[in-house]
Amino acid sequence: MVSIFVFKMSNDITLRSVNVSRYILPLREGGSLPALAEADDGFKYVLKFRGAGHGTKMLISELLGGKIASVLGLNIPELVFAHLDEDFGRTEGDEEIQDLLKGSKGLNLGLHYLSGALAYDPKTEIDPLLASIIVWFDAFTTNIDRTHNNSNLLWWHQELWIIDNGASFYFHHSWKDFDKNALNPFPFIKDHILLSQASKLDEADEIAHNILNDNILREIVDLIPDDWVKWDHISESPDEVRKIYFNFLTKRLSNSAIFLNSAKDARG
Template sequence: MYAVLRTVNVTRYVTPLREGGSLPAIVEADDDFLYVLKFKGAGQGSKALIAELIGGEIARLLGFHVPEIVFANLDSAFGRIEGDEEIQDLLKASTGLNLGLHYLSGSITFDPLATNIDADLASRVVWLDSLLMNVDRTFRNTNMLVWHKELWLIDHGASLYFHHSWSDWENPQRPFPKIKDHVLLSKASRLEDISKLFSSLLTQEKIGKIVSLIPDEWLVNENKFDAPEEYRSAYAQFLNTRIANSDFFVKEAEYAREALV
């Protein structure tokens, strides 16, 4: 069920994860929980946080296990005692609101050879990633965890990549050829059935509530539209149009799957 996100204050930098170029880190917050923190001053900047927020909350709405997402406030003085200059620069560039995901202590990375996923769940994940145009759920980097014997989806920051240039974003049949690399594609034999269910769940009202969560400060440095609300409307339009035309990306995924099996 959709819920308003909590806001926490980061109190301790625990350790960097050093994955890719984004340098996420495990931090502790003032609620005494640990979070994987995604910094707005890293790599793709606030766009990765927006994709993480939208992708994660859509996944949660569709019934997937997703770590709790919170807004994480980083004080301007936080990085002054950090000895690593690269991390110090990252912390300084990320003052203000960032994004945290509840740290799943003891979880293990999903291995498709070690954990069996049935056709229903595989189809659900592939449909979600086709909608979001998530390029980062591959054999190389599955971005799924197994925690308490359940599959958890993480790291949607590489989704919605159209917003890095805002080119062709109004095209409801925008192709997504990268679906051919999806780690679960070969098992996703129920895409049509899942599409009917998921399309009915993702109403315009629910999509609107999710995109309304995007903070103004993640949008103010953009130059495509004039105001934050116009960006939120654009994200909602993209998602609603793609959902309404889901037959297109379902067929695209099915064609890619036929080439594999």
């Protein structure tokens, strides 16, 4: 069966805010120890914690990647800002989880839980335009983690869904050479799980350029909360940090031929 791509771009850049009311269970297959939790709106979410290994930089990757995917018309679970109270998790028996929850008080990020979703089977054929847009998107955001070892793709309600963009924007871990990193040809694209099906990369590039622009990218970057970018190792203000992300995205978009050709070469 071939999944047919139905384009449905979202113009809604905003995020709802919820309060986490119940910790259900850890999802230990994730390196950052995400968890399934319930919020005060009655829905379940996969929570990504600010107290995990890469801290708020991983949350920023999820936020920026998720919103860019959404405006490109890709299926991604709803993102929400998820607030953890200071007392949350004190009764948790597992010391590792308790430490994680204590270190994550404040604003975290949640993805709507797709109950009953199945892991994507790489033998499943999908629409080549959909595969191409996902490959383009991951090259644009420098996501190194959508491979055969870990696809971060789910099959839900007969559609392909993207999850886990936390390995995107890895330039921010070194926090230097911003212009150079924006022009990264992204050779890791050779390992992408959908590359072999991405036969319409030029069309994907054209679609992305018709959708993404400075205004949309600025709106997305402006979603980054101030307290997610108050890092000890930098001197920039939150506004200056957001400007670095914005400049990275706009420069990368205007030079998309660099990573587009890298993906084409990898296919060839």
